[in-house]
Amino acid sequence: MANNVGVVVVAAGRGTRMGTEESKQYLLLQGKPIVVHTLEVFQQHERISEIVLVTGAEDMGRCRKWCDEYGLSKVKDIVAGGAERQHSVYRGLERLSTEWVMVHDGVRPFVRPSDIDACYEEAGRTGASVLAVPVKDTIKQVDGQGRVLSTPDRRSLWAIQTPQTFRLSQLRAAYEAADKEGFVGTDDSSLAERAGIPVAVVEGSYSNIKITTPDDLEYAEFTVTMRREGQA
């Protein structure tokens, strides 16, 4: 698998839940855009051969400049995304030619290199994998009126993260099928699952958060500061 792994980093969302005027992936952590922090993890990972960055059409210019400024030489292509995350990933997949692909959220800058390796090695063994953590809370299914319907067994529940790793040809086929059938999912695995691709879960880290709401930003700032000071 080595040297034949491409990454699609999706960063074309608007960040509605963050509530800022600037799209959340461009907010600064210690003076650097969040998406640059994320790209640096993959740039520095020896197993990654190329990266496709998916952004808003109006953001491609500044992203190109950051790639030069921060030495992100593995970013081979920057493409405009679509209305939903799934459409953005699909556009990124079209630009890759590697055997394997990892799909990663531009707003998950704290993914550990060792977790990228683990996700990657599991895909090599079994065909496809997703990084995830066991849920810590009790989860309930609730109806539209706020009434509890059921309490699923927590031992079978995992919070799914990225990266998610697949054979590029298989993931492309799963995306084509979803597109034809009008299915829209919130992650890549759900499309693979529909296409009959078995997906293995790899236990990752709770620190690999998706920066989604303002409280996540506080955590992110704290984490970056601690890392800079060598305490995390």
Ligand SMILES: Nc1ccn([C@@H]2O[C@H](COP(=O)(O)OP(=O)(O)OP(=O)(O)O)[C@@H](O)[C@H]2O)c(=O)n1
């Ligand atoms: N049309 C979209 C929507 C999302 N994403 C990306 O998918 C990742 C995960 O999505 P999420 O956290 O939900 O981002 P947003 O859609 O931007 O957030 P919100 O739902 O709050 O608007 C982010 O890196 C986001 O930029 C994307 O590339 N294209």
Ligand SMILES: C[C@](O)(CO)[C@H](O)COP(=O)(O)O
């Ligand atoms: C892919 C993902 O990050 C896995 O947790 C998540 O599903 C993205 O979801 P969102 O609906 O775009 O927030």
